[in-house]
């Protein structure tokens with residue numbers, strides 16, 4: 335399996351890097367102040383940057399299967415990984431290129447399951463960058479790591495469905511540009527367990543939809559809009575808003591999984607690179623007990639271990655990305671789980687080391703260190719907690735055919751003499 339990104343991808347990366355260095359990074363401090371101090375997630379310069387990226391064709395690069403009529407540039411997962419790694423250094427930069435989450439996974443689900451009319455109404459404005467969307471699955475009252483528990487309802491009523499239930503931690507759900515939700519709910523309670531749920535498109539501006547307070551995670555809010563609590567109280571939605579068939583909710587949700595897991599992992603590697611760089615810079619500048627922190631072997635190990643793990647993570651990511659490119663995501667569910675666990679834990683471990691090397695400044699939210707610590711911790715829970723993935727990985731492990739007593743690799747106890 336060739337894990338080398340194509341020459342075309344390197345050429346695109348050069349263009350993105352140029353824009354990143356010339357247009358994005360010089361505004362990074364302003365963006366941090368805007369989002370964290372002023373609560374303004376989309377300051378005016380963001381639109382200017384988006385227009386520039388779009389005019390250069392550096393748009394929608396996270397999609398592997400854009401049609402000729404859709405705007406932007408499709409890249410394979412392997413190729414996009416080098417671009418996403420760069421964008422991972424400043425999360426808001428993904429928005430500049432219309433590569434932000436949760437919109438990209440939502441667009442992938444729409445591309446696969448929407449009718450032509452639905453694509454025109456819901457997918458087109460997302461691809462054009464005219465609005466945002468959110469995926470509304472998790473509920474405060476249900477252990478949502480098991481999607482079968484989702485209790486919000488989608489009930490037929492004449493030509494409509496009535497959507498009812500409370501969701502929380504819905505990323506981007508409260509952003510002012512968020513126009514609609516992909517809502518997962520119970521539609522067929524008497525069907526087989528994996529055919530009970532459906533996904534329906536719910537416009538935000540519908541009677542009965544109330545966006546409540548932000549659900550920050552350890553005080554951290556995502557750049558695409560804070561995760562929000564949203565109440566759907568007897569919301570009436572036309573039947574044509576159903577995405578896929580009734581009972582296909584898990585299949586529609588699964589279409590989001592591969593891009594979500596791959597892209598978060600790609601950006602996490604960019605974050606790890608940044609954390610290594612910042613740890614080293616801090617260690618050179620900070621002196622304690624008569625020498626720079628860099629001179630202490632514990633600090634050297636923190637940086638070196640982080641380097642070892644980042645190289646491992648990148649290699650694994652490229653392998654899984656290439657596998658999905660070559661054989662589709664269905665062949666890679668186990669490997670996507672392995673990737674998700676490895677990256678979430680690796681990223682979290684590196685963020686933890688960075689906090690330690692930074693001392694109190696590691697918890698100060700003017701550095702990406704504090705954000706990385708919160709975000710990497712959230713990553714071990716969102717998109718499936720570690721344990722749920724580990725369970726799937728264990729279940730995919732082939733059962734050994736040989737008992738220990740029969741194994742030629744083991745000298746049975748008692749046979750040693």
Ligand SMILES: Cc1cc2nc3c(=O)[nH]c(=O)nc-3n(C[C@H](O)[C@H](O)[C@H](O)COP(=O)(O)OP(=O)(O)OC[C@H]3O[C@@H](n4cnc5c(N)ncnc54)[C@H](O)[C@@H]3O)c2cc1C
Nearest residue numbers: 469470471472477478479503504505551712716717719721
């Ligand atoms: C920052 C952030 C953003 C999010 N964005 C979204 C979003 O946009 N849309 C959305 O719908 N949801 C979102 N979520 C919610 C996320 O998907 C859920 O938190 C996740 O699915 C886990 O569900 P839960 O919180 O209900 O945990 P629970 O299901 O209550 O699980 C709690 C814990 O139980 C343990 N556990 C669960 N199953 C097993 C098992 N099989 N074996 C062993 N232990 C187990 C795990 O330790 C797990 O962490 C977001 C969450 C965060 C933190």
